[in-house]
Amino acid sequence: MSTVSNPPVSASAVQLPADWRDFVALTKPRVMSLVVFTGLCGLLAAPGSINPVLGFAAILCIALGAGGAAALNQWWEADIDALMKRTSRRPLPTGRMARTDARDFGVALSCISVGIMGLAIHWLAAAVLAVSIVYYAVVYTIWLKPRTPQNIVIGGGAGAFPPLIGWIAVTGEITAMPVLLFAIIFLWTPPHFWALALFVRSDYANAGIPMLPVVAGQAATRRQILIYTLVLLPVTLAPWAIGGTGAIYGIAALALSAAFTVLALPVAFRRSGADDPMRPEKRLFGFSIIYLFALFGALVADRMLLA
Structure with missing residues (x-):
């Protein structure tokens, strides 16, 4: 299966019963x-x-x-x-x-x-x-x-x-609007996940997973986070630009993406030491989850209020 060998599991552990949880x-x-x-x-x-x-x-x-x-x-x-x-x-x-x-x-x-x-x-x-x-x-x-x-x-x-x-x-049917929604999450995923990977990179290194911070280092990862964040901003505005949404979504997308960019900047330009608590990375990761919930919530609000 995977390239990493399965660690031995004790017989007693194997016999533990699984429940619904x-x-x-x-x-x-x-x-x-x-x-x-x-x-x-x-x-x-x-x-x-x-x-x-x-x-x-x-x-x-x-x-x-x-x-x-x-x-x-x-x-x-x-x-x-x-x-x-x-x-x-x-x-x-x-x-x-x-x-x-x-x-x-x-x-x-x-x-x-x-x-x-x-x-x-x-x-x-x-x-x-x-x-x-x-x-x-x-x-x-x-x-x-x-x-x-x-x-x-x-x-x-x-x-x-x-x-x-x-x-x-x-x-x-598949039209431009749902494709744009797909593109938003597609572009949101790298900065969201790489922010997490920066402060759990030792986990990936121990497991032999070639995540970007492990293979290319922190500096390259931080640059990529900023690049994807900057590309994400206009894509989030595209549904408004093509007339697929109204001003409620458009204004929310602009404000949320601007905040995302502001939080990505200290991550991109920071040089962290080994013992650094990486607070900017954790802030960006936490906000990125709120960002996606809020952005898609605004999409629905726009549809319901302006329909």
């Missing part, structure tokens, strides 16, 4: 909350309407698909997770669950989500959902992550699918 942990609930939110925003901001029951089904499928992909990610990376402090307490590294159970759970959730999406909504949304699962579980997890420091750049597409899927669930 371990299966929930496999779905990465904190990550899923952002996935579900952006998918819901894509659905609510799309022109037209959808039956509330079908809309709920579409969002449930997005959540199940994301959870299935996360479970497959943890199945494949159980050995790597055991070597990293922030992931070592997950169900597989601690031996609370067999790897095959995690794999089967991930496959089941993925297949169920795509099947229900196709039967209840339509097959275009189901096809894009299937692509998103494969993108994260195979393209990013198996291929990109252990091989290239550009893993999070290319792999960022995995987390960018939910608003596209939500939009397609309503309209049944």
